[in-house]
Amino acid sequence: MENQFLVDSEHLSPQALERKHRLETDPASRKNHMEYMPGMEEIKSDVCKNVLEHMTSYDYSKYTSKDVKAALEHENCTIEDFKALLSPAAESFLEQMAQRASLETSKHFGNTVYLFTPLYIANYCENYCVYCGFNCYNHINRMKLSAEQIDKEMKVIADSGMEEILILTGESRAQSDIKYIGEACRLASKYFRMVGLEIYPVNTDEYKYLHECGADYVTVFQETYDTEKYEQLHLWGHKRVWPYRFDAQERALMAGMRGVAFSALLGLSDFRKDALASALHVYFLQRKYPHAEMSLSCPRLRPIINNDKINPLDVHEKQLCQIICAYRIFLPFVGITVSSRESAEFRNGIVRIAATKVSAGVSTGIGDHESKYSGGEPSGMHGDEQFEIDDNRSLDKMYKDIADEGLQPVLNDYLYV
Numbered sequence: 001m002e003n004q005f006l007v008d009s010e011h012l013s014p015q016a017l018e019r020k021h022r023l024e025t026d027p028a029s030r031k032n033h034m035e036y037m038p039g040m041e042e043i044k045s046d047v048c049k050n051v052l053e054h055m056t057s058y059d060y061s062k063y064t065s066k067d068v069k070a071a072l073e074h075e076n077c078t079i080e081d082f083k084a085l086l087s088p089a090a091e092s093f094l095e096q097m098a099q100r101a102s103l104e105t106s107k108h109f110g111n112t113v114y115l116f117t118p119l120y121i122a123n124y125c126e127n128y129c130v131y132c133g134f135n136c137y138n139h140i141n142r143m144k145l146s147a148e149q150i151d152k153e154m155k156v157i158a159d160s161g162m163e164e165i166l167i168l169t170g171e172s173r174a175q176s177d178i179k180y181i182g183e184a185c186r187l188a189s190k191y192f193r194m195v196g197l198e199i200y201p202v203n204t205d206e207y208k209y210l211h212e213c214g215a216d217y218v219t220v221f222q223e224t225y226d227t228e229k230y231e232q233l234h235l236w237g238h239k240r241v242w243p244y245r246f247d248a249q250e251r252a253l254m255a256g257m258r259g260v261a262f263s264a265l266l267g268l269s270d271f272r273k274d275a276l277a278s279a280l281h282v283y284f285l286q287r288k289y290p291h292a293e294m295s296l297s298c299p300r301l302r303p304i305i306n307n308d309k310i311n312p313l314d315v316h317e318k319q320l321c322q323i324i325c326a327y328r329i330f331l332p333f334v335g336i337t338v339s340s341r342e343s344a345e346f347r348n349g350i351v352r353i354a355a356t357k358v359s360a361g362v363s364t365g366i367g368d369h370e371s372k373y374s375g376g377e378p379s380g381m382h383g384d385e386q387f388e389i390d391d392n393r394s395l396d397k398m399y400k401d402i403a404d405e406g407l408q409p410v411l412n413d414y415l416y417v
């Protein structure tokens with residue numbers, strides 16, 4: 001394999017250091033995060049207004065055990081019920097919530113659990129998100145796979161039996177342009193039946209092109225729906241524009257994508273409000289696009305390289321479990337993905353209750369699936385990893401563990417005719 005990776009061996013220039021310092025210390029030096037940048041498409045959707053209204057007025061301290069009991073008794077969970085289930089008052093009803101969630105999951109998904117693997121094809125990024133190891137000021141190994149390398153990595157993953165892939169790029173239009181990503185989608189559709197994308201948000205015509213290249217669904221993490229906190233954490237780059245990011249899933253659906261996925265990074269801000277907003281984002285879009293497949297992820301902030309800039313608001317496993325059960329009760333048809341950031345024990349437990357999709361054979365570095373899957377020596381050609389993963393299980397091991405839980409691991413249930 002030809003060596004394509006670039007190493008950031010130079011320290012930041014004095015100008016870059018000065019700009020970084022200014023962005024961190026002087027809010028007036030930062031762009032307005034609610035204003036679109038040139039070239040960003042504005043679709044005038046009403047979904048954002050609805051979500052923000054609910055989130056802003058959500059006072060979870062007012063909910064009581066009585067509200068939680070009532071929510072659990074209702075056959076259809078209303079928005080008000082969902083708010084009660086996310087509140088601290090529901091923490092002592094975790095067992096009942098898990099039972100109800102488990103019932104809904106088996107009603108709508110049987111005992112199936114879907115498996116997929118993410119493939120990072122690049123880790124260049126033009127944004128300055130202060131909590132992320134990939135950000136443009138961090139001193140990490142950057143790498144971008146060539147088409148030949150992508151093909152090779154995909155073949156290795158496909159040979160393991162995996163039928164669904166999620167392609168990730170970091171967020172750099174300059175390094176990973178639409179044509180490059182489109183080429184990766186074309187390669188992926190040779191090997192996989194389901195191709196997902198987790199890339200920087202793009203305009204409708206670009207999503208349409210990527211769909212034509214073979215992409216089926218689009219994942220965009222809003223990170224936090226708290227616009228003020230968002231402003232303090234995303235200091236530079238196109239990602240700073242909060243509303244453009246918010247409307248990404250809707251643009252993807254307008255472009256013909258079959259499905260979209262959503263998430264906040266729980267812990268960046270008030271996790272109860274972010275969980276409420278994530279689920280309502282799904283809820284209101286589902287009403288506008290009833291044909292679309294939707295899913296929610298629930299990542300928690302994890303330790304990352306060079307991250308001493310923020311003080312994460314802890315979301316403990318018990319609270320994460322509460323959120324996932326509340327998601328399932330409120331949105332019974334929606335897929336719920338739990339990533340390898342969580343431990344094997346947690347994932348084994350939550351798939352029996354509410355989660356319907358898990359990643360396996362994960363590497364958040366670049367270009368190392370070959371050594372990982374074949375068990376061979378690492379090639380030494382890796383881009384750095386974005387964050388630490390907790391659950392390192394291979395596809396085979398994950399498959400076996402899910403089956404041992406009495407569940408049915410599924411690699412894909414789509415047939416193209």
Ligand code: SF4
Pocket residue numbers: 125126127128129132133134135136170171239
């Ligand atoms: S979170 Fe995403 S956009 Fe932000 S710095 Fe990391 S890779 Fe870039």
